[in-house]
Amino acid sequence: MDPQLPFARGEDRLRLLYRLPLAGDEAAILVLGPEGSAAMAFEAQDARVHFRRWPLEIAGADRAPARFDVVALPGTLTSTFGPRGAGSARRFVDVAHALLAPGGVVVGHLDHVTSVRGIQQLLSGGHAWQRMQAWRGFETAGRCIDSLEGAGFQSAECFFVEPRITDPLALVSSADQAARSHFVRVVRRNRPLYSPAGYRMRIALARVGLGGLLQPHLFFCARKAC
Amino acid sequence: MSEVLATIHARGWFDTSRVYAKNIYLSQGASLSMVLTRHGRPDTFVKFSDLVDLEIEAERCAAAARAYPDHAPHFVGYARSGVLNLLVTRAVDFAAVTVDVLGSAQDAPAVREGLIRFFQRARSLGSPKQEPQPRPWWRSVHDFYREHPLRDLAEPALDELGPLLCRLPSIPQHGDLVMNNLGICDDRQLVVFDWEDFGAVALPGLDLFTLEYSFGQAADWARAHGRAGDLSHAFDPTALQEALGLDPDAYSRLRLPCALVFRYLKRNYGPDIQARLEEVIQTLGSGKRP
Numbered sequence: 001m002d003p004q005l006p007f008a009r010g011e012d013r014l015r016l017l018y019r020l021p022l023a024g025d026e027a028a029i030l031v032l033g034p035e036g037s038a039a040m041a042f043e044a045q046d047a048r049v050h051f052r053r054w055p056l057e058i059a060g061a062d063r064a065p066a067r068f069d070v071v072a073l074p075g076t077l078t079s080t081f082g083p084r085g086a087g088s089a090r091r092f093v094d095v096a097h098a099l100l101a102p103g104g105v106v107v108g109h110l111d112h113v114t115s116v117r118g119i120q121q122l123l124s125g126g127h128a129w130q131r132m133q134a135w136r137g138f139e140t141a142g143r144c145i146d147s148l149e150g151a152g153f154q155s156a157e158c159f160f161v162e163p164r165i166t167d168p169l170a171l172v173s174s175a176d177q178a179a180r181s182h183f184v185r186v187v188r189r190n191r192p193l194y195s196p197a198g199y200r201m202r203i204a205l206a207r208v209g210l211g212g213l214l215q216p217h218l219f220f221c222a223r224k225a226c
Numbered sequence: 227m228s229e230v231l232a233t234i235h236a237r238g239w240f241d242t243s244r245v246y247a248k249n250i251y252l253s254q255g256a257s258l259s260m261v262l263t264r265h266g267r268p269d270t271f272v273k274f275s276d277l278v279d280l281e282i283e284a285e286r287c288a289a290a291a292r293a294y295p296d297h298a299p300h301f302v303g304y305a306r307s308g309v310l311n312l313l314v315t316r317a318v319d320f321a322a323v324t325v326d327v328l329g330s331a332q333d334a335p336a337v338r339e340g341l342i343r344f345f346q347r348a349r350s351l352g353s354p355k356q357e358p359q360p361r362p363w364w365r366s367v368h369d370f371y372r373e374h375p376l377r378d379l380a381e382p383a384l385d386e387l388g389p390l391l392c393r394l395p396s397i398p399q400h401g402d403l404v405m406n407n408l409g410i411c412d413d414r415q416l417v418v419f420d421w422e423d424f425g426a427v428a429l430p431g432l433d434l435f436t437l438e439y440s441f442g443q444a445a446d447w448a449r450a451h452g453r454a455g456d457l458s459h460a461f462d463p464t465a466l467q468e469a470l471g472l473d474p475d476a477y478s479r480l481r482l483p484c485a486l487v488f489r490y491l492k493r494n495y496g497p498d499i500q501a502r503l504e505e506v507i508q509t510l511g512s513g514k515r516p
Contacts, residue, residue: 013252020227020250020258024276024309159250171250177266178247181319189322189406192447 010167014040017168018072021105021221026069030099032092033076041074041107066104071096073108075165078135089138093151100224106153107221109165114139117216141174141212144220153222160215162186171219176209183211230260230274230312239302239314240270261317268317271299276309283422284313290421291315293351293398297344297418318417320409325448327460328441333410334459340416341461345434345469352395352430352471363427364391367490376504379511380486387483391429394476398425401491403433404440423491431477434470435484438463439506482510 008016018041029049031038038044038051050068073096077089089110096106112118113135122128132139137147141158148156159171160179172182183206191199205211227250235242240262246269251259257280259273273280284304291301302314327333364387371380400407401423409417441461448457467477489503 169252173247173249175247178263181266
């Protein structure tokens with residue numbers, strides 16, 4: 001029998017990403033996010049998943065018992081902002097840390113706010129300054145890792161999502177050399193898709209290690225210390 | 227993912243205790259693969275899944291590495307741990323074969339010579355013995371088209387192919403030999419990737435057909451964008467037919483069956499690819515060249 005893998009839709013591949021940092025034996029998964037975000041990360045019929053709508057249902061969350069094996073933040077960190085400190089990305093991560101059992105995993109994705117597209121959206125959407133304040137610490141992949149570790153997580157990783165989170169085909173390491181060689185290769189391979197000016201811009205960015213600026217989303221995971 | 231990394235470390239296939247980075251890829255088929263890099267250079271390739279069985283693919287990758295040591299990535303191993311299974315090869319640092327590469331005075335000859343050596347190697351792997359009846363893969367292809375909208379076009383072509391196959395050498399095909407699966411290394415060696423269909427069919431000429439189709443699309447794109455559409459410095463179908471030992475008349479008769487077999491091999495891919503291939507089949511079936 002000649003095995004053939006089934007073709008997967010973008011949403012199926014996104015759920016596959018959320019399974020990546022998991023061991024498979026997790027009993028309790030909490031999704032904190034805007035309405036509808038749980039289905040982005042996990043199957044609707046997954047009985048392990050509990051959903052809490054962010055930010056309305058988080059009052060006192062950091063005083064709840066730390067009992068979850070996984071806290072997922074699908075698009076949560078950059079989906080909302082509020083008064084200083086209340087709706088900030090750092091607050092979400094602190095709550096996730098508080099709700100996780102020792103050894104538990106936080107996993108999520110967010111807008112890459114300092115990407116070309118992220119900056120365009122920031123400038124066109126209003127309240128740019130307030131949003132940047134709310135998302136401080138998560139503007140880049142490197143800062144995302146630093147903020148996760150600052151919140152008490154270990155083994156933090158943050159990847160560029162290629163081409164976009166709704167149709168992910170690759171997670172690219174944010175380590176400089178790995179990212180540079182990957183993006184140079186991808187831009188060269190995809191040259192037929194670009195205009196001449198678009199290609200020159202992309203290859204120039206890739207060669208100096210800035211290929212990640214063209215990726216509109218980030219994907220992260222980290223583990224709470226045992 | 228941590229279990230995958232622990233497994234390859236435990237087996238001595240990749241030392242995860244030293245600094246490394248990883249890029250993770252999702253194919254259209256929802257399997258996952260990783261390229262582990264050190265100092266930006268690809269070192270090890272891992273394909274893994276807890277949903278599908280990769281053992282046959284691992285066998286094919288291992289067979290490809292033995293059959294094409296100069297062109298296929300070095301096979302490292304296959305492992306299973308509960309429902310998780312993974313296959314590992316050495317990664318290759320390469321530049322993709324693109325229209326730019328094909329038009330380069332430096333790289334185009336390397337591609338051309340690499341492809342000739344590849345098909346010479348393929349010829350040496352062929353079994354010239356005539357067989358009493360077509361192999362099982364031919365029946366699988368036939369069955370696939372039994373309920374297919376292209377049935378009226380496919381069945382006569384496949385029926386005609388059956389007896390012909392008994393007289394042609396049986397050469398295991400790569401099964402997806404297209405530009406996207408080629409690379410040029412620093413030492414100008416041609417490397418070939420994605421051997422998951424290797425040996426699934428043994429229709430001589432299939433790999434040449436898919437390559438011709440792929441390069442034809444590249445040439446069309448180049449002409450449409452005001453670039454030279456002559457890729458003969460990189461791709462010489464006559465030289466490749468000679469390398470393969472395939473009579474031009476026989477190859478001409480094999481084009482439609484090759485397109486049908488290629489479409490069969492892509493049966494679980496996306497609708498775009500399937501539609502493009504069916505268009506090629508229709509064109510060939512009408513007696514034209516795509």
